[in-house]
Amino acid sequence: MSEKEHQDHPVYWKVYVTLVVLLCISVAGPHLGILWVTLITAFGVALLKANLVVQNFMHLRVERRFIKWMLITTLVLVALFLAGTMPDIMKHQGLRWVNNAAKAEVARGIPLHPEAAEAAESPSGGEHVQNAALANGSDDPAPQNFDAKGTFNSVCATCHGQDGKGDGPAGGALNPKPADFTDPAFWKANADSVLFKAIKEGGASVGKSPMMVAWGGTYNDAQIHALLDYIKATFKPKS
């Protein structure tokens, strides 16, 4: 290092004290319970702290420009990689595809009724307990908090369509085509018990398309009945 660089050395203990104060701010910030304060104190302060360490402790401030460009290049490469994978990871459905596994995980993780919420809070925690609570339908016959319409529109409609005609965005590519709930022949050919089983255990369990996924692990019996009632009330042709 040249003599000039020596003179440029920061006062290290001042940098250190600043870092510790910033740490206290980032811990205290979220206690206010305001979202934007939390975001700024958590990530804004992290950027500030990282910058202090990089500039003063790693001496990037007085480092040759070659190093700075080297680091910027790798950061740009990371950003490119992230931008390329972002749509696949952050979106769970697009025009002609749907990520059933991701959707099912969100559905499993977000409690649909108070009992499941309690199960999720229990220390043995995680989704396994919650799963059991959801799958064990007979214990909870009253799905008053279950939003059948919302579930249909966010989960079923990706293939069966918002109008129940089997023309959902992800359904077009499927063979055989998803069932059309507005077709009287569909309701004549399938008893309620068959439809219930198809939703719970998958299409293949009743000799229908294996593309119809089993939802028994995500929704309990009462919720599946509620879904079926909603589909009947909304789409079944009145004869």
Next chain:
Amino acid sequence: MKPIATTRSATGIPTGRLAIWWGVASEIVIFGGLLGAYVMHRIGHPEWANAAAHTHTMIGATNTFVLLSSSFTAVLGHQAAERGDGRKAGMFLVFTIIGAFLFLTIKSFEWASEIREGFTIQANGFWSFYYTAAGLHAAHVLAGAIVMIFVARDAFRNRELQRVEYVGIYWHFVDVIWIFLFPLLYIAK
């Protein structure tokens, strides 16, 4: 006599320091990809907030303090090495090494209690990222601590004092990674 690669430089930067910076640059890609993937999954999976609520903020904050302090002693060691005081540089590195093992000790107790509560790496996506990211970081802490033992031993004998700065650059980078891991895994509930 020293190998020629350590004595010549096309960039005007000492070869050892250039190599450490290249190492840091490649680590940016490793941790950048991992943490970026975590952020994207976290936004796509609102239910992860339920799992994140179980991490211990105060333990994370304590470990942040330990790493910041060890970075401080590392830079003081660098300052001493620049002044040609190998003994002092070695002493500061010893403090940094103590910080590294304190960090790892705290982390092992933290993980043990979480695993006992049933939050294993297989519990769900959040815990998978939690153990992968913090585990990769902890591996870097351990590697840095081991290397610093050798650098400190040389420094005490007033040998290869420039390495105190090189290992310091690596150590500060490990600190910077934790500065980002802390809000990502502990603060964002």
